[in-house]
Amino acid sequence: MEVTLITGRTVAQGEEMEKGKIGEGFKRACAVVELDPEDMSKLGVHEGDEVRVETGVGEVVVVAKKSRDAPHPGVAFMPMGPWANAVVGEGTASTGMPPFKGIKAKLSPAKGERVLSAEELVARVYGRE
Template identity: 40%
Template structure:
């Protein structure tokens, strides 16, 4: 295990716990911020790799909230806000209990769903954002694929992004 691989927290609540009411959509407060593992990947230049997706494309959730949705560690969930939606991995938070709150490390996945408005302070709102979380069958995209999908990077305007093959972990360069 490298220093950037996170040990997951063991399942605290069984998914079949009779005391947990199952829901298809969970209303939560989204907080984003720096994470030591995400920062380590970024500093060493691993942002195009799968390891970055696993440390930055993730939503840390309270185990009871995960049980309500019927998701386990490394299942995909869709997080939606007024500014967008993104598919990330779900993982039990080490800081539980904090029901109805999720944490997504700063990075491309969080940027898709936070407000770009800075309200004259030169900093977007990264905390206290109303969001919903739903279980998803979609794949968590690698960073290059996310950029291509959301911001239409690395693609001609006339192409359907969802039909293109993955950019994978290779650097993407544009020919001049």
């Protein structure tokens, strides 16, 4: 399923960030994608199921969450953090600002696949521990 992906701040992400970014809380707050309920049924996923997010630059597995801000069919939201930024696009169109919002992304169900922790994700993607 094709969606427009938006990334941004949430209160839970802010709270966890202040507690330190290594740990389960940070993952719970940020390794998610918030979806329109109708999109969820089209995609065949339920709250808490794993979903693969793919863009031109990469892919990441996160947990599906029902959006409290619906309806917004075709628009998916990820809190800012290493999971979202693993799929944010390249370049800044000469403005200095990367394309954090409005990324074309493909979603597919990935039930049962493991959601990496921040440490694992960083180690795997960037090769440093």
